[in-house]
Amino acid sequence: MRTLIIIAHPELESSNLQPFFKAAVENYSDVNWHPLSTDFDIEQEQKLLLAQDRIIFEFPLYWYSAPAILKQWMDSVMTTKFVTGNRYALSGKELGLVVSTGDAESSFQAGATEKFTMSELMRPFEAFANKTRMKYLPLLTIHQFLYLNPDEQQRLLVNYQQYITNPRLDHFKDQESWFENELQNRIEATDPHAAELQQILDTIKNRQDELDDLQWNLSEMKKEEDS
Amino acid sequence: MRTLIIIAHPELESSNLQPFFKAAVENYSDVNWHPLSTDFDIEQEQKLLLAQDRIIFEFPLYWYSAPAILKQWMDSVMTTKFVTGNRYALSGKELGLVVSTGDAESSFQAGATEKFTMSELMRPFEAFANKTRMKYLPLLTIHQFLYLNPDEQQRLLVNYQQYITNPRLDHFKDQESWFENELQNRIEATDPHAAELQQILDTIKNRQDELDDLQWNLSEMKKEEDS
Incomplete structure (x- = not known):
């Protein structure tokens, strides 16, 4: 699977979060x-998009939307001819x-300071995905990155990689099988603890069937309780 | 009441709608x-905003939001220091x-091609008004201006003026009193039909109390029916 990460950050060199994400992938x-600048070639950008399976817009929240640099790029690159018409190039x-904000998660709801959920604020992007026949993924929002402790940062890193x-x-x-693959890749990358990791991985795989059964039973029980 | 109309249109010279609106006011x-360009002075723009009672963002819908030129201006002019902090300059x-689109009104709803209502798509602006303690007005959306017949255009013009x-x-x-003022202004502007118009205006004014009573009675009756 090929993924393009379009970074729309007017002050990328002063960002704490973006180098952290960049290192993660x-x-x-x-x-x-793919960090955006104001100078780009429309045809080249369109060609780049065509080669992807997943396209990510990654930006800090500026006035409840992306910084202008992303809109400028969208308004230019995403021509009607390219994304709709007979071609539907992104279908x-x-x-x-991937949206970062200095405000707390709890602020984004009715009655709180920001008034709307992040899903509501990102409707224009959801509408864009709808129009261009793309599959809109659940958001990944990062609230107050600088307040995260090392454990939380590590969890964020893994979430981001996924x-x-x-x-x-x-x-x-x-998600389980993604973790298995990750582990297998690390073992293959000449890890000094290879044998130990291989044993862990084998155990995980052996227990996968057991886990699947458990997961299914749990979800059924939960549905019954909820109804 | 002082109103600033901020026009965000990258191709203003080829717009049919904007000259129509410009002539109307x-x-x-x-x-x-106030048509935006990419070149502006932040302090001068802030000063201009301070002098207004009503601020209008007027633009064609580009990918379910304003063209990048407006976001660029907002990201630069609407500094945290200016619009929040101790000052809340726009409070x-x-x-x-005022948003124009080539798509029909009926397309903007759940289940239709555009999927979301215009109110939903404009949430980032509503959130901006909320944060800056401005009063958010109901939207004025113009659908398919080129399809309007002369009568519909005339109604749009009056709606826009209001x-x-x-x-x-x-x-x-x-709205009634706005029309009275408009009529009074035209009479004073040395209209050749001054006497005739004055008579109409007097009649309207005399009937205002009657209309108010009627309006109130109607709305009470409607509430009873609805409940």
Whole structure:
């Protein structure tokens, strides 16, 4: 799966979060890190988009939307001819948003300071995905990155890696298999603890069937309780 | 009441709608027609905003939002220091949006091609008004201007004039008094039919009390029926 990460950040050199994310995915050969500038070639950008399976818009929240640099790029590159008409060039590809904000998660709801949820505020992107026949992914929102402790940062890093590289984000089982692959890759990358890790991985795989059964039973029980 | 109309249109010279709107308000001395360019002075723009009672963002819908030129201007001019902090420079002022689109009104709803209502798509502006303590006005959306017949265009023109110049948009009674003022202004502007118009205006004024009673009775009856 090929993923293009379109970074729309007018002050990229002063961002704390973006270098953290960049480092998290630099070992994935199918991931393309693509910071926007105001100067770009429309045809080249369109060609780049065509080669992807997943397209990510990654930006800090500026006035409840993306910075102008992303809109400028969208207004120019996403021509009607390119994305609709007979071609629907982006049809079937996935669109994900990675949005960072200095405000707390609890502020984004009715009655709180920001008044609307992030899903509501990102409607224009959802409408764009709808119009261009892309599959709109659940948002990945990062609230107050600088307040995260090392454990929380580590969890965020893994979530981000999954968001960028996991072909299927929506199921528990697919997350498990993504972890298995990650572990296998690390073992193959001449890890000094290879034997130990291989043993862990084998154990995980053996227990996968057991876990699947458990997961299914749990979800059924939960449904019964909820109804 | 002083109104600033901020025009965000990258191809203003080829717009059919904007000259129509410009002509509709050019005789109002308290209305400031302000087309954006990419080159502006932040302090001068802030000073201009401070002098207004109502601020209008007027633009064609580009990918379910304003063209990038407006976001660029907002991201630069609407600094945190200016609009929040101790100053809340725009507090109490009104924010209105005049949005034009080539798609039909019926397309903007769940289940239709555009999927979301215009109110939903404009949430980022509503959130902006909320944050800056402005009063967010109901939208004025123009669908498929080129399909309007002369009568519909005339109605749109009057709606637009009200949207720009009527201090209170929300009540039937205030619309009536806006029309009275408009008529009075035209009589004073040495109209050849002055006497005739004055007679009409007097009749309207005399009937105002009667109309108010009728309006109130109607709305009470309607409430009873609805409940």
